Amino acid sequence: MNRKTSSIRQREEIQGYIFILPWLIGFVVFVLGPLLFSLYGSFTNYNVTSRMDFIGFDNYKRMFTGDPLFWTSLYNTFYYVIFMVPLTTAGSILMAVLLNQRVSGTRVYRTIYYMPSVLSGVAVYMLWMQILSPETGLLNTLLRLIGVEGPAWLFDPAWTKPAIIIMKMWSVGGGMLLYLASMQGIPTQLYESADLDGANAWHKFRYITLPMITPVIFFDLVTSLIGGFQIFQEGYVMSQSGDGGPMNSLLFYNLHMWNKAFEVFDMGYAMAMAWILFVIVMILTALNLKYSKNWVYYEGGDNR
């Protein structure tokens, strides 16, 4: 009896492994392999074609002591993440709350606001470069209507990153959809009993809606934090000749890494940079996970 169950178990175990084998192979060949390779590469002067000598921590040392652009790129990336993440999160929640109202035509509005998230790639950047054009762009033309002379956006180093953050706000529709779905799932009894207790709209939002969507906020926060650190195209496409914009104000971490890898062919250094970014993001995510206990509410209890 005992032996029989264990043999069934074993068989099922083997079958299980066979089922996940494609993923395992893919993971080892395409993820783990390159990952370990890049870890080793970061300790060499690898240049893709002719060199791969072990040089110890030289790349890391050079990064922290001899490369001013490393710090510039790190600063630019942090600046972007620190503003982009809270702003887009707040923006999507706000949008979701507005579109969660029962008014006629909500479906149309939802579609309209979600639309920008469907568009992607270089075309959007081109569009925004026109919107942000200092003299004839739509944004500054509108600002002029209310008597404000807008900055030169992508040409003024102080305004390039805010310009990109504004652009990101345009596509909060993706996050909005998540929040909307989560809000639709909030039991109406909660609101009804709050009504009986005489709660106003703000109270209902603050004490019912917000706690109920914290798991989604958490998810959104973690993913957009990670996504934020990967910013690359914006700096590459939206600056003249892809060099990182006026005064290197759009030289993001990944753009600098790309330049080191494919312009300078200092692939070892670029790999070391990738690992530093990995460590930074890992630490931030771990902190996020640790402190999430304090504010993320799971209806099913803590042990989920």
Add this chain to the structure above:
Amino acid sequence: MKRFGRPLAILLVLLLSLSMVLAGCSNSEQSEQPAPPADQGQDDGEQAAADTPKEKVKLDFWSFWGSVTRRPIIEKMISDFNGSQDSIEVKYTFVPWGDIWTKNLAAIAAGNPPDAIINDINTVAHRANQKQNTNLTPYLAKESENIQDRFFPQLWEAVLFNGEAYGLPFNTDTRLLFWNKEHFAEVGLDPESPPQSWAELEEYAKKLDKVENGKYTRIGFYPLWGVGADIWMLNSDGKNFIDEDGNVYVNTPEKIQALEWIVNWRNRLGDKTVNAFQAEFGSQQADPFISGKVSMMVQNMNFYTQLRDYGKDVKYGVTLVPEREEGTGHWSWGGGFAVEIPYGAKHPEESYQFIKYLTDVDAQSYWAKWGLDMVANKNAANDPELQSIDVYKVAVEAMDKTLITPTPVFAPDFIGLLNPQIDAAVLGKASVQDALKKAQSDIENLVKSNKK
């Protein structure tokens, strides 16, 4: 634990895919290759069976010229080559501009590169340093003619690494001053004598400015329209920012003077005027020079084709870029491309025959006549038919004092340290002295860390 699973998995996948892009792009590359060696083997077999005395060597030639104007020219050159002999057959592969260098790099790393490629002339030595292209010395040594005499000397210099050639120059360009003769006549300047020095340029420009109701409606000249500040810094003394030995010439009196000159220009016209003008710049009919909004402009020589096609009514002249002071030299700047054999190419001897043909007079003058590009071959550039075009004639004259700025082996990415400082000075965020001093020391550090 479940709730931790998802974000972590996404984190892993996203970040690891990043390192994959860096490490593993050669994987996808190989499959996209049409696998020429296999074809080759088959052909060998067939041809041996058919008892052909000579088997044709097939070469794969890559370039990014795929437009309706360029592609037919390069394809005609290739078919001429294929028809001229019966031992080599070249196939043309168009690879888009955004992909060609990374694909080439991956193909070299995978040991299966194209047989010849058009690549940036400024980075030939940089690639040679990484063993990405083939040393041509053994093939050049076998020649009875001296191949290097074909080319403008600075272009030949640009393809050398440790004194040996790793590519052959293909084409280049140079900057020239275009001026509007009608505007000159209108304000009482001699339409046939353009400014020769920076001082004259400024003097003429002030006369050519047109102000109505306190607003500029025409600007005589602005140094940063058409070229960057770095070009004026090169023009000031005819010296590159870094020489072959890794000496840095950024914070020099001449270059400081050049940048100060530009900053003064911006201060005189004012940011607002400059930005307002710049925002309306377009191409073709909306080009500021063609539409008459600007009277003088330093432009790439091939601006000529725009004038020809869209500015029939503009009466213009073209001359060398003005010099800093009399005698400092009308220095100009050019880029360009070289044709090289990637490292590990299977038939270097045949590849060499092909790139030698591409840079010979016939092919080069064909390219020059159709593209109106400055070609690397001196004899082709001096072709009488081309010399009858005014712009081309002046451009060939300018080649004497045209600097090529090869990427220094010791500091391949120094421009990333220089440009932000130039930006800072031009935007008034730092003084010229401070900016260039900082750039000088940053670049010196970079050279030092790479020289070890």
